[in-house]
Amino acid sequence: MSGHHPHEDAGRTTSPYAARIRAIEALLLEKGVLTEPEVQDGISYLEARSPANGAKLVARAWLDEGFEDLLLSDAKSAARQLGIDPEHPAEFVVVKNTLDVHNLIVCTLCSCYPRAILGRPPDWYKSFDYRSRAVSEPRAVMREFGFELPEGVEVVVHDSTADVRYMVLPMRPSGTEDLGEDELAGLVTRDSLVGVDVPRS
Amino acid sequence: MTFEPGDRVRVLPSKKPGHVRTPGYLKGKAGQIESLIGEFPNPEELAYGHAGLPERPLYKVGFRQADLWDDYEGPAEDYLYADIYEHWLEPGEGGLT
Numbered sequence: 001m002s003g004h005h006p007h008e009d010a011g012r013t014t015s016p017y018a019a020r021i022r023a024i025e026a027l028l029l030e031k032g033v034l035t036e037p038e039v040q041d042g043i044s045y046l047e048a049r050s051p052a053n054g055a056k057l058v059a060r061a062w063l064d065e066g067f068e069d070l071l072l073s074d075a076k077s078a079a080r081q082l083g084i085d086p087e088h089p090a091e092f093v094v095v096k097n098t099l100d101v102h103n104l105i106v107c108t109l110c111s112c113y114p115r116a117i118l119g120r121p122p123d124w125y126k127s128f129d130y131r132s133r134a135v136s137e138p139r140a141v142m143r144e145f146g147f148e149l150p151e152g153v154e155v156v157v158h159d160s161t162a163d164v165r166y167m168v169l170p171m172r173p174s175g176t177e178d179l180g181e182d183e184l185a186g187l188v189t190r191d192s193l194v195g196v197d198v199p200r201s
Numbered sequence: 202m203t204f205e206p207g208d209r210v211r212v213l214p215s216k217k218p219g220h221v222r223t224p225g226y227l228k229g230k231a232g233q234i235e236s237l238i239g240e241f242p243n244p245e246e247l248a249y250g251h252a253g254l255p256e257r258p259l260y261k262v263g264f265r266q267a268d269l270w271d272d273y274e275g276p277a278e279d280y281l282y283a284d285i286y287e288h289w290l291e292p293g294e295g296g297l298t
Contacts, residue, residue, distance in 0.1 A: 091238065108224045135226065135281060136270050154278040157266075162222045162259055162284040163241045 049119035053084045054167055055188035057094070057117075058199075059181045062172040071169065072096055079117060088116035091164040095156070097198070102153050103168045104142070104195035106134035107160045114165035118193065125194065135159060145196040167193050173201040204260060204290065208234045211293025212262075212285060220248030223289045231293050232264040238284060258287040 028034040057078060061068035071078040075094045079086040086092055092114055095103040107113065108131045113121035124130050133141050138155050142148075149155065158166045170192045176184060191197040204210060214229035222244050238261055242253030266279040273279070 108226070109222060137274055138279075139275050154280065155266075155275060156279070157281040159224060159281060159283040161224055162238075162244065162286065164238060164259075164261075164284050 046115060046119055049115065049117060051118050051188075051190035051193060052185070053079070053117045053119075054114075054190070054193040055185040056082050056084065057167075058169055058188045058193070059185035061169055062184055063181055068096075068169070075167070084117060086116050088114075088165070089163075090116075092117065092167070093164050094167050094169050095158060096169040097171045097195075099171070100152075100154060102142075102149060102155055102195065103166075104134060104138050104155060104157045105160065105166045105168060106131060106157060108132065108135055109161055112160040112165060114167050116165070117167065118190065122190065142196055145191060147197045168195040170195075170199050173199050175201040203258065204234045204237075204287070204292075206234050206236055209292065209294055210234055210260075210262060210290045213289050213291060215289070217245075220245055223285055224283065226269060227264065227283055227285070230264055230269055232262045232268075235261040235263045235282060237261075243286070243288075259284055260287065260290065262290070 025034075025039065029036060029039070057071055057075075060082060061071045061078075067078060067081070070081070071094050075092045076086040078094075079092070090112070095105075097103055106125075111121055111126040111131075113125060115121070130141065135157055138157050139149060160166050170188065172184070173187060176187065179187075187199040187201065189197060189199060192199045209231065210233065211231050212223060212227045212229060215223075238259045240256035240258050243257045244253065247253035261282055262285045264281045264283070265277065266273045266275060266281055267277055269281065
């Protein structure tokens with residue numbers, strides 16, 4: 001803290017990337033490509049979305065087989081049913097973990113992520129390390145997240161290279177038979193929706 | 202050239218520059234068509250302000266991990282799916298043996 005300088009930039013980071021993005025934003029506004037309300041709308045759009053949306057979808061699917069079928073065949077309709085706005089140009093597809101198959105999501109080319117549902121991806125999801133290793137050594141990546149895959153389970157990696165955004169439907173943990181929908185949703189972590197981990201009871 | 206689920210394909214080993222949505226580690230690799238996802242504006246043109254029309258078919262293509270990496274850790278069943286545009290695919294044998 002310094003008491004000698006004005007704090008007009010309080011709360012703003014000073015990394016070169018932040019400076020670059022502010023410069024680009026200023027240029028887009030100056031040239032009329034974007035307006036300030038559009039920028040604010042974009043921020044509001046992302047901030048209104050969070051992994052809690054994914055957890056709601058998962059918990060309902062665990063309790064309602066018909067909803068699970070809808071989630072796996074038409075995930076956007078399933079989201080609308082729970083009052084979650086899935087509108088985004090990209091498709092939204094949910095893949096199901098079973099006793100035999102464990103799914104893992106990555107975008108090796110950039111950081112494609114079901115933002116319309118889950119909001120912003122975690123920083124590690126965008127890291128070069130995760131993006132390269134999730135495809136070439138998914139089992140080691142999961143171990144580093146503290147998840148030891150049971151013997152005999154097949155790993156299926158989904159690289160969201162183009163116009164589809166993926167989310168994992170994890171398995172309901174054992175010992176959760178008495179839990180209600182909200183409590184079940186509380187077990188569903190963001191990491192389990194990407195597939196680097198699983199929900200625990 | 203259109204493909205059906207189950208068709209064996211190979212990803213073109215093209216070095217086309219620009220906003221290409223085919224990852225390098227799949228170029229030249231053999232896989233299998235899982236499904237047709239739909240038709241979408243071509244991202245290679247969309248990224249540069251063009252309309253990307255006509256829309257291009259996009260397929261979900263499956264690859265055996267053992268066919269992608271020489272020293273892959275895991276059983277032969279481990280699998281990888283990627284979404285690949287039709288103009289990046291050619292009929293091809295191999296893979297999924």
